[in-house]
Amino acid sequence: MLAAILSISALSALFGLLLGFAAIRFRVEGDPIADQIDAVLPQTQCGQCGYPGCRPYAEAIAAGEADINRCVPGGEQVIQSLADLLGVDPKPLDTSLGEPEPEPQVAVIHEQWCIGCTLCIQACPVDAIVGAAKQVHTVIEAECTGCKLCVPACPVDCIEMVPLRKDIEEWTWPYPTPTAYLPPPARADLLPDEETA
C-alpha cells in the first residue's frame, strides 16, 4: 500500500517537473494561431473589419472575440480559408461593413488639385504615398493596397479610387464554363494508329 502511494507520488512529481521544464524550454513567443490567421488576411490594412489593421483583427479572431466574416476585401475566399484553418463553418460576409469591390482598386491623386497637406500620407497604412508639406503628393501604384483610407482624409477630394490596370502578364485564363468556353483552336484529323507494339 505504502509502496504504491510512494511510487505514484514520485511519478507525479517527476512528470510535474518534466511538464514544468517543457513549458519553459519549449515556450513559443507570440501567438502562432494569430500568425496563421494573419497570413490568410489580404493585408490591405483597411480597417473595415472594425480593427486597426489586419494583425489586430487576426489577434481578435484568435482570441475568439471577432467573427471570421468581417474581412470585406478578402471576401468569400478569405472566409473559406479562415473556416478551413479554424475548423468552423463558413458564414456569409457581413455586408453591413461594406461591399467588396468587383476588381482590385488603386488610389490616384489628381495632382492639379493637391494642396500638399500631407493628411493622406499620414492616413496611408503602408506608406504608399510620397510627398512633403506644400509639395504635390503621388501614390506608388505598386505599393497601394486599395484600402481607401486616404480618400476621406483628403480635404480637397483630390483622391480617386480607380480599377487597377490589367497587365497582360497578370492575365489569367478564364474558368471554362459551358457557355463561355474556348474550344481547342482547331481540329486535326486523327489517322489510324500504326503503333501496335
Added chain:
Amino acid sequence: MTGPIPGRQLWHFHGGLHLADHKAESTGRPVLDLPPPARLILPLRQHIGQIAEPLVRPGERVGKGQPLAAAEGYISAPVHAPTSGTVVAIENAPVPHPSGLDAPCIILAADGEDRWAEGLPDPVPDYRALDALTLRNRIREAGIVGLGGAAFPTAAKLNPPPRHRIDTLVVNGAECEPWITCDDMLMRHEAAAILSGVAIVQHMVRPRETLIGIEDNKPQAIDAMQHALNAAGLPDTHVVPVPTRYPTGGEKQLIQVLTGKEVPSAGLPAEIGILCQNVGTLHAVHRAIVEGVPLIERLVTVTGDGVAEPRNLRARIGTPFAELVAAAGGYTPDVTRLIMGGPMMGIAVHTDAVPVIKSTNCILAATPALTGEPGPAAACIRCGECARVCPVRLLPQQLYWYARARDFDRVQEYSLFDCIECGCCAYVCPSHIPLVQYYRFAKTEIWNQEREKARADQARRRHELRQARLEREQREKAERLARKKAAVQRRKAGGGESAQDAIAAALARVEAKKKARAAARDKDDGEGRD
C-alpha cells in the same frame, strides 16, 4: 533515305497521336520574300522573361538592325528595327496573346529605303576566333530567342550551370504539329546556314555528339540536311529521321525519342547533359555571328482552309498578320478564326492587326471544317483515353477534377506544371471537355495567387515598418517632453539664484560676441586702409 540510320536505336515516348499532317498545302509554293510593311508594330516583350527597355524616342529616325529596346536583366532579349524608318510612338497596341489585351509596343513607320544602321557588329566569318562568352554575348545582343515557339532567350539557354556538362546537342527539326511547315522549308533552302549555326553552338558547348531529329514526313528536308552535313563535314553529327508522331517536336519528347533519356519532372534537359535547339534558332545564330544580322525576320507559314494560297513567307518581325494573309492570296469566304501556331497548341488571336513576333511560326486561318462545332462539354465518363495519350504520363482526369474544383494544391501534387499543353488529352476526350483550358486556367490562377501572396507579404512588411516608425517617433517625443519637464523642474528646484546665474551667463555670452564682432570690424577696416 527516310528510314532510321541503320544501327541507330530510337526510343518512344508514351502516348501521342498520329495526326494527318496537312503539310503539303503550304509546301507546294515557293517561299516568298515579303517587303517591309509601311507600319511595323514591335512588342517590347516577345520573349519569356523581363520586358525590354526602349532605347529610342518617338520621332527618332532609325536604321535597319538598330537596337530599339535593350534586354532588362539576364532572362530578356533586345528588340531591333526590322527596317529603316521613324519611331512613331511607344504605346499599347494589340499583340498576339490569348487575352486580346494590348501590350507596350514600339510603332515604326518604314521609310521604304530599308537602309542598314551604322555601327552594327562586324560579321565574323570564322567563329572559331571567338570564345564561348563573346559568342554568347553576340547572340544575346542579336535578340535571339527560341524560334520553335517558346521564345526563351537563347543566350541564357546556351549557358547551362557549370555542373552540367553538355553531352549531346539535339537539333529540333521535328516540326510535329499539323499544318506548320516553316522549319521544313528552312531546312530545304537554308540547310548550310543551319549547319553553320550548329557548328557555332558545337564550338560553344563542345558536345560529344549532335543529333538532328527530323520527322520522316519531311524527306526533302532530311535529304537537304544530309547533303549539307556531308558538305560541312561536322564530326559526330548525325541527321536522324524520327517517326512522325505528335508531339515528337516537344523538347522533352524529341530528347526521349533520340536518346532514350527522360528529362526529370520540373527539370531542364541540361540536368541530363542535353541541350536542345530548334533549327530556326540555329539559323538565326548563324545570321547573327557570320553575317552580323540581328533577328529581324523569320519564316512564317500562312496556311489553313481560310486562305486562298497557303505558303511560307519570309516576313519582318512587326508585320501585321493581315499583310501576310494578303500575300497568301487573302481569306476565303468561309474563314472563321485566325490562330497563331498550329491547330493543337496555337492561340486564337482576336484581330489580324496583331504583328508577327519572334515566336510566330504559323498563321492558321481556320474554317468551321477545321475548328469543329464548339458545343457544350459532357460529363467525364472516366474512360482513361486522356491518360493513354498523354506524352508526359500525367493523369489528365485527376488534373481536370482538381482544376475544376479549384483545388490548386492537389492539382500541383499531380504535376500540373509538367503538362506541356500539347492538347492530346482534349483531342481524344469523347466528352469534348476543354481539358487544356482547365490546365491553363489552373496554371495562371496559381501564378496569380503567388503574386497576390507576395503583394500581401510586402504590404504586411511595409505596415509593420510603419507601425514601428510611428511607435519610435511617439517614444522619442515622449522622451523629449520628459527631458524638458525634468529640466524645468530642476531649475524650479534650484531657486532664483540659478535663474539669475543663467541670465548673467547669457549676458556674458552676448558681451563676448559683441567684442569679437568689434575686433573683426577693426581688422577689416585696417585691411581696407592699407
